[in-house]
Amino acid sequence: xxxxSNKYTTSxxxxxxxxxxxxxxxxxLMFIIICAVCIPIAGLSPSYLANEIVTRMGRNSxxxxxxxxxxxxxxxxxxxxxxGAMAGEIGLILVxxxxxxxxxxxxxAAIISIPISILLGIFCGKILNKAKGRxxxxxYIMSFFINGIYQxxxxxxxxxxxxxxxxxxxxxxxxxxxxxxxxxRMRQHLDxxxxxxxxxxxxxxxxxxxxxxxxxxxxxxxxxxxGQDMRAVGQDMEVARDxxxxxxxxxxxxxxxxxxxxxxxxxxxxxxxxxIATYSSHSQIGMFCIAALLVGGASVDRASxxxxxxxxxxxxxxxxxxxxxxxxITGDSMIGEYFRVFVSYAVITLALIMYETKxxxxxxVSGQQLRAEQDRDEAKASGKGGNV
Amino acid sequence: xxxxxxxxxxxxxxxxxxxxxxxxxDINLKLKEGEVLGLVGENGAGKSTLMKIxxxxxxxxxxxxxxxxxxxxxxxxxxATPFEAIAKGIGMVHQxxxxxxxFEATENILLNREPKKTNLIAEVFGxxxxxxxxxxxxxxxxxxxxxxxxxxxxxxLINSMxxxxxxFTEIARELSKEQLKLLILxxxxxxxxxxxxxxxxxxxxxxxxxxxxxIFITHRLQEILSVCDNVxxxxxxxxVQEVPAASTNVEEITRWMVGRNVDxxxxxxxxxxxxxxxTILEIDKLWxxxxxxxVRNVSLSVKEGxxxxxxxxxxxGKLGIPNGIMGLYxxxxxxxxxxxxxxxxxxxxCLDSSFAFVSEDRRGVGLLLDESLEWNxxxxxxxxxxxxLKNYLGGLVKWRDEQAIRExxxxxxxxxxIKCTSxxxxxxxxxxxxxxxxCLAKAFALEPKVLFVSEPTRGIDVGxxxxxxxxxxxxxxxxxxxVVMISSELEELRSTCDRIAIISGGRVSGVxxxxxxxxxxxxxxxxxxx
Numbered sequence: 001x002x003x004x005s006n007k008y009t010t011s012x013x014x015x016x017x018x019x020x021x022x023x024x025x026x027x028x029l030m031f032i033i034i035c036a037v038c039i040p041i042a043g044l045s046p047s048y049l050a051n052e053i054v055t056r057m058g059r060n061s062x063x064x065x066x067x068x069x070x071x072x073x074x075x076x077x078x079x080x081x082x083x084g085a086m087a088g089e090i091g092l093i094l095v096x097x098x099x100x101x102x103x104x105x106x107x108x109a110a111i112i113s114i115p116i117s118i119l120l121g122i123f124c125g126k127i128l129n130k131a132k133g134r135x136x137x138x139x140y141i142m143s144f145f146i147n148g149i150y151q152x153x154x155x156x157x158x159x160x161x162x163x164x165x166x167x168x169x170x171x172x173x174x175x176x177x178x179x180x181x182x183x184x185r186m187r188q189h190l191d192x193x194x195x196x197x198x199x200x201x202x203x204x205x206x207x208x209x210x211x212x213x214x215x216x217x218x219x220x221x222x223x224x225x226x227g228q229d230m231r232a233v234g235q236d237m238e239v240a241r242d243x244x245x246x247x248x249x250x251x252x253x254x255x256x257x258x259x260x261x262x263x264x265x266x267x268x269x270x271x272x273x274x275x276i277a278t279y280s281s282h283s284q285i286g287m288f289c290i291a292a293l294l295v296g297g298a299s300v301d302r303a304s305x306x307x308x309x310x311x312x313x314x315x316x317x318x319x320x321x322x323x324x325x326x327x328x329i330t331g332d333s334m335i336g337e338y339f340r341v342f343v344s345y346a347v348i349t350l351a352l353i354m355y356e357t358k359x360x361x362x363x364x365v366s367g368q369q370l371r372a373e374q375d376r377d378e379a380k381a382s383g384k385g386g387n388v
Numbered sequence: 389x390x391x392x393x394x395x396x397x398x399x400x401x402x403x404x405x406x407x408x409x410x411x412x413x414d415i416n417l418k419l420k421e422g423e424v425l426g427l428v429g430e431n432g433a434g435k436s437t438l439m440k441i442x443x444x445x446x447x448x449x450x451x452x453x454x455x456x457x458x459x460x461x462x463x464x465x466x467x468a469t470p471f472e473a474i475a476k477g478i479g480m481v482h483q484x485x486x487x488x489x490x491f492e493a494t495e496n497i498l499l500n501r502e503p504k505k506t507n508l509i510a511e512v513f514g515x516x517x518x519x520x521x522x523x524x525x526x527x528x529x530x531x532x533x534x535x536x537x538x539x540x541x542x543x544x545l546i547n548s549m550x551x552x553x554x555x556f557t558e559i560a561r562e563l564s565k566e567q568l569k570l571l572i573l574x575x576x577x578x579x580x581x582x583x584x585x586x587x588x589x590x591x592x593x594x595x596x597x598x599x600x601x602x603i604f605i606t607h608r609l610q611e612i613l614s615v616c617d618n619v620x621x622x623x624x625x626x627x628v629q630e631v632p633a634a635s636t637n638v639e640e641i642t643r644w645m646v647g648r649n650v651d652x653x654x655x656x657x658x659x660x661x662x663x664x665x666x667t668i669l670e671i672d673k674l675w676x677x678x679x680x681x682x683v684r685n686v687s688l689s690v691k692e693g694x695x696x697x698x699x700x701x702x703x704x705g706k707l708g709i710p711n712g713i714m715g716l717y718x719x720x721x722x723x724x725x726x727x728x729x730x731x732x733x734x735x736x737x738c739l740d741s742s743f744a745f746v747s748e749d750r751r752g753v754g755l756l757l758d759e760s761l762e763w764n765x766x767x768x769x770x771x772x773x774x775x776x777l778k779n780y781l782g783g784l785v786k787w788r789d790e791q792a793i794r795e796x797x798x799x800x801x802x803x804x805x806i807k808c809t810s811x812x813x814x815x816x817x818x819x820x821x822x823x824x825x826x827c828l829a830k831a832f833a834l835e836p837k838v839l840f841v842s843e844p845t846r847g848i849d850v851g852x853x854x855x856x857x858x859x860x861x862x863x864x865x866x867x868x869x870x871v872v873m874i875s876s877e878l879e880e881l882r883s884t885c886d887r888i889a890i891i892s893g894g895r896v897s898g899v900x901x902x903x904x905x906x907x908x909x910x911x912x913x914x915x916x917x918x
Contacts, residue, residue, distance in 0.1 A: 225517070236487075239488055370684065
């Protein structure tokens with residue numbers, strides 16, 4: 001995993017780059033190996049496997065793409081995307097109470113979620129501006145805090161202040177939302193809108209088109225003035241400020257965009273699942289999305305669309321095959337769930353450690369250069385001295 | 389608006405004080421269109437403050453503004469922010485690079501001034517969603533680079549550029565501003581190689597021909613003479629000389645820069661140089677990677693019982709020496725103390741070998757700001773030497789010996805005349821000078837064999853200065869402790885030390901006895917400035 005890092009010598013500069021590339025690709029490589037080992041053991045049919053992967057790509061990609069913009073703005077991995085996910089859930093709960101189903105229901109849920117996401121995003125962005133350099137831990141804790149408010153709204157205010165008519169989603173006591181809200185009449189409506197079947201593999205074309213549009217948007221966004229400003233702010237806030245860029249506002253915008261996209265992503269995710277686990281759907285979504293992105297080779301300060309798709313494929317392939325492989329080896333299928341959580345945390349921890357090591361190494365490299373320079377001078381001087 | 393005879397820039401009676409501490413006194417300066425003015429002076433002479441006033445730096449306003457007036461094209465101006473100064477055609481290239489590391493030269497040159505193309509989405513959501521016009525950007529950047537007259541690759545990323553090119557990127561950024569009339573260059577050649585510096589000088593001449601006035605700050609006096617029309621020399625906040633460059637020479641300028649009234653330049657009278665004293669500390673081929681204070685290939689030997697001064701201009705590496713030896717920044721080379729080699733990059737080992745260090749970063753490294761004086765004084769001794777501790781259960785449980793701690797703190801409060809309410813007061817509440825004394829007390833309490841003191845009098849008033857220096861001398865004399873004192877103030881080195889090593893360009897440019905003439909020191913300071 002850390003191959004190449006200890007091969008470093010000053011004279012062999014090429015080795016450094018080689019080692020760096022290897023290190024950057026080390027996480028995806030590790031997962032490719034895990035998958036390669038687990039797939040044959042799990043013994044799943046290729047078409048089943050492919051079907052599952054395609055489904056999960058449609059389900060998760062949009063959510064993970066929502067993480068890219070804050071990374072661009074130098075704010076690291078946005079654990080606060082959970083806030084958007086909650087906004088999306090509120091939208092879905094309301095539309096399912098209003099019995100608006102199918103695609104119109106999804107669109108309406110998105111429309112409801114957007115203002116909530118914007119408000120939460122502004123709030124989150126303002127707090128992160130007060131915690132520069134500690135964005136990740138702050139947004140992580142913030143997601144717990146907002147979860148409390150979400151529970152207040154969903155558990156007490158809905159049916160009490162916010163009218164909820166249907167008893168199928170309301171708790172028997174008269175207010176609050178049930179543990180599970182069924183989205184049966186919305187389930188996979190987007191996926192099935194244009195679905196084609198290739199060799200028994202169902203491809204949710206419409207979902208992929210929407211994901212594709214988001215990718216195009218992100219690529220285009222990088223070329224805009226705002227995108228350029230975000231990159232500048234992400235690399236050096238002070239320089240950006242000196243050049244007249246409104247650093248605080250730019251950072252808030254990036255979080256708002258991420259939150260809004262996460263809200264829409266959550267709606268796409270839940271229409272595929274077909275139900276909302278009211279109190280837990282969002283709770284780990286941020287972590288799993290971040291883990292998937294990191295598995296795809298992203299780091300705290302660098303992530304591309306390619307990382308998103310590679311990450312979705314590798315991370316979810318592992319999820320599909322690991323329980324089977326685990327069950328086959330140990331006879332216990334729970335091992336898969338255990339593995340899922342364990343690996344997610346491990347991969348995030350690893351990414352954070354690697355980010356720190358990289359920063360430290362950059363520092364020591366400049367010291368090594370200094371020494372090399374001095375040795376060169378020395379050699380020159382002694383060469384001269386010898387002639388005299 | 390533009391009167392023909394009015395100079396481009398006129399500064400009248402500029403005064404500035406920081407909380408009663410006068411740093412600029414009645415500066416009068418005129419600059420014609422296309423004129424190149426060389427501004428020289430020691431660190432702390434007030435050059436930077438003067439330029440900050442001109443450029444509308446916010447910290448000037450925050451510290452109470454300035455006196456006097458600035459006229460641009462005969463019109464009175466007062467800039468609240470640098471952006472206003474930029475709008476009026478003033479550009480400044482700072483000593484520290486202000487560049488985005490992962491951007492190309494072009495992107496940096498036009499940072500936040502990028503030409504844009506509008507589109508449908510931008511019509512709805514505002515102009516920040518305009519896309520960048522890359523072709524136009526390339527053209528404008530290329531034009532600015534051409535104006536500068538030095539070739540750089542405009543598509544190269546900043547972090548893969550040599551430092552010189554970064555500097556040129558900064559200059560090109562200023563030149564890309566159409567309205568630029570006056571360019572301030574603050575030590576631009578400091579990071580350049582000789583050939584690059586030549587190119588820059590040529591480029592300054594080119595700018596001047598195009599009618600752009602330049603204020604050129606540098607320590608390399610040769611450059612001033614070769615490129616400037618006039619030279620202005622500042623010393624202690626006063627403009628001491630302004631002469632045509634053609635009528636002067638390096639020696640004369642040096643003398644103006646460092647020359648002071650004779651009565652306070654007296655070197656230490658009891659200065660003693662004992663040739664027979666044994667070498668207690670041998671520094672051999674030391675390099676230190678301290679940002680802004682790089683040390684290259686320094687070899688020095690320190691004699692037992694002496695006070696060795698290390699001087700030189702800011703940014704030349706003198707601060708890197710103690711910080712590197714004490715392991716605060718990455719370092720290499722050999723340090724031999726009393727016949728034993730001290731491992732570098734390991735602060736604990738240094739402290740264990742009876743070194744103590746009073747850092748120039750008082751509030752950051754030196755003090756536990758929110759703890760009492762007692763803690764501050766006793767903490768290192770407690771940590772490093774297990775002193776002020778009472779052992780119980782055969783050393784398994786260690787308790788602080790509050791009594792001993794109070795005694796030693798009170799002793800130093802008394803000796804160093806630290807002004808405080810009690811030994812329990814928090815360090816944060818003390819004034820700068822008294823905080824510095826606490827730092828010294830802390831180091832004294834360690835009872836070191838070698839004491840490094842870095843900038844002991846920075847930012848403290850005259851009375852406290854004298855006390856601090858006296859305390860150092862006394863500590864050296866009475867306890868026989870070898871002291872290495874690093875300071876940017878030549879005066880104070882000369883009055884305190886026995887020998888003084890001058891660091892320039894990260895290297896030792898010479899070691900002189902404290903009694904040597906100010907001019908000699910001045911020449912050493914400027915000899916191989918980078």
